[in-house]
Amino acid sequence: MHLIDQYAYSNALRRLHPGIKAGLALTIILLCLTLNEPAVGMVAALWMLGLAVGLARIPFRTFAGILLAEGTFLLLATIAVILSFSLHPSVLVGGWGIGVGPIWVSTSPASLYMGANLILRALGAASAMNFLSLTTPLVDLIDLLHRLHMPAIIIDLMTLMYRFIFVLLESLERMVRAQDSRLGFSGSYRRRMENTAWLATHLFIEAFLRSRNLQQALASRGYDGGDLRVLPIEYETDRRLLVLGLVGILSLVAVWWLV
């Protein structure tokens, strides 16, 4: 959370209108979902990687690392599609397999293709999502939703929740450190459990008190119910992302067409 948030605020595309970034990411995701070709997913992932590293100046290792983690997860999830398990060797017809005890584990070109298709397209969509979350702070996305006339209650809740995540995270860090420095987590198992329970209780109480204080502070600045009104953020436009994004989208369609 912290890491993604840091890049979101410091990347080279930070000041760009979130509509462009979100529009690009959503289009790529939609294409990955609808164009039924593994190559589409692969090209999408490469494009997003290129844009994130080249334009947004996200370190290659960061972007690739996240993608790798997601890929591993997807691979595990698609094992059931790629491999089939049976008690009869007949499944081997038109494929390859080995016997493990009484069970035959096998795969076939068709199921391999299906697995690759799933993994690559999911990875393409995931990389578009990564691109968006690494280049766009949540405040910009909330601002975008507001511009798109999302109901104010949802916008306000998102604003407060996002802020509170960090306020409470800070409290938690502080409390853990305070316990840790007094050896709170190095005692017996029982003692550690007690301390953890204490943390949970106090974090809950803290959240409650904080929300009351926040409400007072909002009221003192003239808030009397209704929407939390703030100014819209001002953005820049960047032709490069617009053009390259468009080329990327077209290339996905072209790949799908040609393969």
Place this chain on the structure above:
Amino acid sequence: MSLFTFSAVTYRYPNQTQRPALHDFNLAIPGGEKIAVVGRNGSGKSTFFLHLNGLIKPRQGEVRFQGRPLDYSRKGLTALRQQVALVFQNPDDQLFSASVFQDISFGPLNLGMSDAEARERVLEAAALCDIEHLLEQPTHALSGGEKARVALAGVLAMHPDILAADELLASLDPWGRLKIREIFDVYHAQGKTILLITHDLGLIKHWATWVIVVHEGKAAFSGRADDLLGDEAIMNETGLVQIWRQAMQSC
């Protein structure tokens, strides 16, 4: 005429079992002064401040503002809060948006300003508090002192007549304090009133034009600094005398 008058105000928090936070609190606050509010931890200073903004209502007694009893209706409170601004003890309680820029714009927009006017106010307040470089930063990446300055900018953008700041200087470095004191002096020169809760007794002597001492839920003293320092009974009763001697020795 006093700006605020507290007569026999008593306030007890809902879950408070010991003595009430404020008990038989009597005080007249003059307008146009730089006021230092001092007192020990738990003496009731922050509770007293919450009354200035109508955020809490006395259980007994009465608060008057410019001669009239505080109007706790929605309209009355809105009118009051346009004039009186509070900076809270903990800036994390005050900053609700992850965007510094948007957070500062909140007050001016609540005053009913247009976007253009509000934007102007945000930039002006940011320049005043030296936080222009932070406008693009997320709130949660700021240090304690930076948050305090953003919180101050958030209320200065509303151009209040009365500014009440709860321990604002505590988290600031010496440069930050100097800057804020300059801002206060500018405000004071415009005839506005500043109340500052502080544990820095040096401010009584070198900054404040008026001093309020809160002691065990009561206003033990309200007057000029020299009168306080000359009043042995009060100095002894509130324990200020030891602290004061030490402060003077170290100077």
